[in-house]
Amino acid sequence: MNDTATLERPTTKARAGVEHFDILIVGAGISGVGSAYHLQQQCPDKSFVILETQETFGGTWTTHKYPGIRSDSDLHTFGYRFKPWVGKPIATAEEILKYMGEVIEENQIAPHIRYRHKIHDASWSSADNLWTVHAENLATGEQLTFTCNFLWMCQGYYRHSEGYTPEWKDMDKYEGVLVHPQTWPEGLDYKGKQVLVIGSGATAATVIPAMAPDAAHVTMLQRSPTYFIPGRNAIDIAEQLRTLQIDEAWIHEIVRKQILYNQADFTRRCLEETDAVKKELLGAVRAYLGPDYDIEKHFTPKYRPWRQRIAFIPDGDLFKGIASGKASVVTDEIDRFTRKGVLLKSGKELEADIIVTATGFNLCMMGDIAFEIDGRPLNWADTITYRGLMFTGVPNLAWVFGYFRASWTLRTDMVADFVCTLLNHMKAKGAKKVEVALRPEDRNEPVLPWIDAENFNPGYMMRGMDLLPKRLDKPEWQHSQDYWTEKDEIPKTNFDDAAFVYSP
Numbered sequence: 001m002n003d004t005a006t007l008e009r010p011t012t013k014a015r016a017g018v019e020h021f022d023i024l025i026v027g028a029g030i031s032g033v034g035s036a037y038h039l040q041q042q043c044p045d046k047s048f049v050i051l052e053t054q055e056t057f058g059g060t061w062t063t064h065k066y067p068g069i070r071s072d073s074d075l076h077t078f079g080y081r082f083k084p085w086v087g088k089p090i091a092t093a094e095e096i097l098k099y100m101g102e103v104i105e106e107n108q109i110a111p112h113i114r115y116r117h118k119i120h121d122a123s124w125s126s127a128d129n130l131w132t133v134h135a136e137n138l139a140t141g142e143q144l145t146f147t148c149n150f151l152w153m154c155q156g157y158y159r160h161s162e163g164y165t166p167e168w169k170d171m172d173k174y175e176g177v178l179v180h181p182q183t184w185p186e187g188l189d190y191k192g193k194q195v196l197v198i199g200s201g202a203t204a205a206t207v208i209p210a211m212a213p214d215a216a217h218v219t220m221l222q223r224s225p226t227y228f229i230p231g232r233n234a235i236d237i238a239e240q241l242r243t244l245q246i247d248e249a250w251i252h253e254i255v256r257k258q259i260l261y262n263q264a265d266f267t268r269r270c271l272e273e274t275d276a277v278k279k280e281l282l283g284a285v286r287a288y289l290g291p292d293y294d295i296e297k298h299f300t301p302k303y304r305p306w307r308q309r310i311a312f313i314p315d316g317d318l319f320k321g322i323a324s325g326k327a328s329v330v331t332d333e334i335d336r337f338t339r340k341g342v343l344l345k346s347g348k349e350l351e352a353d354i355i356v357t358a359t360g361f362n363l364c365m366m367g368d369i370a371f372e373i374d375g376r377p378l379n380w381a382d383t384i385t386y387r388g389l390m391f392t393g394v395p396n397l398a399w400v401f402g403y404f405r406a407s408w409t410l411r412t413d414m415v416a417d418f419v420c421t422l423l424n425h426m427k428a429k430g431a432k433k434v435e436v437a438l439r440p441e442d443r444n445e446p447v448l449p450w451i452d453a454e455n456f457n458p459g460y461m462m463r464g465m466d467l468l469p470k471r472l473d474k475p476e477w478q479h480s481q482d483y484w485t486e487k488d489e490i491p492k493t494n495f496d497d498a499a500f501v502y503s504p
């Protein structure tokens with residue numbers, strides 16, 4: 001039997017101690033599990049394995065354990081297109097994990113997942129048209145080697161082991177408890193305690209109303225305000241259709257369409273009717289906080305709506321907490337930490353028993369895996385992305401990088417269709433290798449950073465921009481973050497276009 005024949009066989013021990021799969025999926029978060037589902041459906045002849053560092057599936061929804069942890073976008077679109085979401089639109093981590101567990105069980109995905117398997121490096125050999133992946137079994141310490149024809153990167157975009165905390169002066173002098181939401185200590189007792197939450201993003205907006213009822217008081221300290229959308233945690237049309245006993249699969253489809261239509265309209269209005277949208281957003285906050293509250297200072301951002309992700313506040317719980325007096329907002333900057341809390345640039349000191357740094361993530365490029373292409377270390381910043389999912393000079397690999405302004409999972413489903421169509425196309429052509437490459441008409445285009453900071457500029461992206469691949473100012477050579485154009489363009493990809501280079 002020749003080498004090729006050996007490598008074609010599913011799950012064979014190709015070389016002593018080396019396991020081979022057609023596809024290796026990195027990560028069992030919502031992207032990895034969704035990709036596995038589509039792979040089984042669309043490429044049933046392919047063998048595959050999912051390697052996952054954690055002890056269980058869920059990614060983001062298992063590693064984050066802070067009080068109140070929940071989605072900030074609706075689960076009709078954050079859920080997969082193939083499995084109806086039947087609960088409230090904003091869901092807890094527990095509800096999301098239950099949903100994912102059902103997907104795994106209903107589709108027999110569990111036998112394909114290897115938990116506590118951390119991938120350290122991956123190297124591509126053009127001589128063999130093969131990836132070799134080294135992983136550690138964290139349970140046994142065993143070093144394992146896998147080979148695969150195609151790597152499907154579903155490792156997310158941030159480092160799970162620790163969040164981002166800025167360096168403030170005299171942090172070491174603080175005598176209270178300092179926690180980052182990403183590494184929440186089990187059983188942290190905050191009953192009757194003074195809590196200070198630094199930050200004003202979705203995490204702060206979740207943790208504050210969750211802690212406020214039990215804490216003595218929770219203060220949100222923000223350097224600058226953020227936009228929020230408060231609203232009822234329910235979708236009218238879903239409730240109406242349920243009253244009519246419409247099939248859940250239909251409800252899922254209709255509600256998704258309605259939400260996506262509304263979001264497209266909202267995005268358009270943010271650009272074309274910026275002042276009106278701003279007024280509506282601030283008016284909704286005003287309705288909770290009353291006429292005397294200083295909305296101008298605490299809830300009126302300097303940037304235009306939609307430049308950063310806007311968190312939905314279910315049932316206005318953050319604002320109810322503030323209105324009740326159990327929570328409050330301070331807009332100021334930290335000068336330094338003190339023994340008892342923080343000293344602000346205004347000269348005021350905020351004392352706290354617990355300080356929560358809801359200050360964001362550390363961007364992590366491809367799961368901190370060291371990549372090599374034909375013996376040369378790969379620097380992702382030297383590559384140019386095709387649609388934010390493939391990269392020049394990196395054969396047989398796709399990355400699921402979702403949306404920030406729409407639910408992440410919309411893109412998981414879409415990328416899966418792209419990858420499966422590509423794999424089937426390669427099979428039909430008899431190709432073993434595919435790579436994206438700039439065409440003659442692309443070569444003189446200026447090479448730009450991954451994301452246009454004028455369009456979207458969250459802190460972790462800006463901090464990590466030098467790690468990320470580059471883009472061109474053409475739809476096919478960037479991740480546009482625009483679901484509404486990509487949903488039409490990506491399914492029409494011509495895999496015989498000169499941007500795709502195949503080898504037998």
Ligand SMILES: Cc1cc2nc3c(=O)[nH]c(=O)nc-3n(C[C@H](O)[C@H](O)[C@H](O)COP(=O)(O)OP(=O)(O)OC[C@H]3O[C@@H](n4cnc5c(N)ncnc54)[C@H](O)[C@@H]3O)c2cc1C
Nearest residue numbers: 027029030031053059060071072073119155156367407408
């Ligand atoms: C608190 C929070 C709330 C969010 N809420 C929303 C929301 O409401 N809507 C929305 O659209 N987006 C939301 N996001 C963004 C969110 O991260 C994504 O939507 C989505 O969960 C990402 O899924 P993923 O599977 O791509 O990545 P992750 O959830 O990050 O999972 C990746 C998995 O890969 C594993 N992995 C990584 N590296 C390796 C390696 N080297 N070896 C083996 N395994 C590895 C990790 O252990 C992890 O389990 C939220 C993010 C956070 C942090």
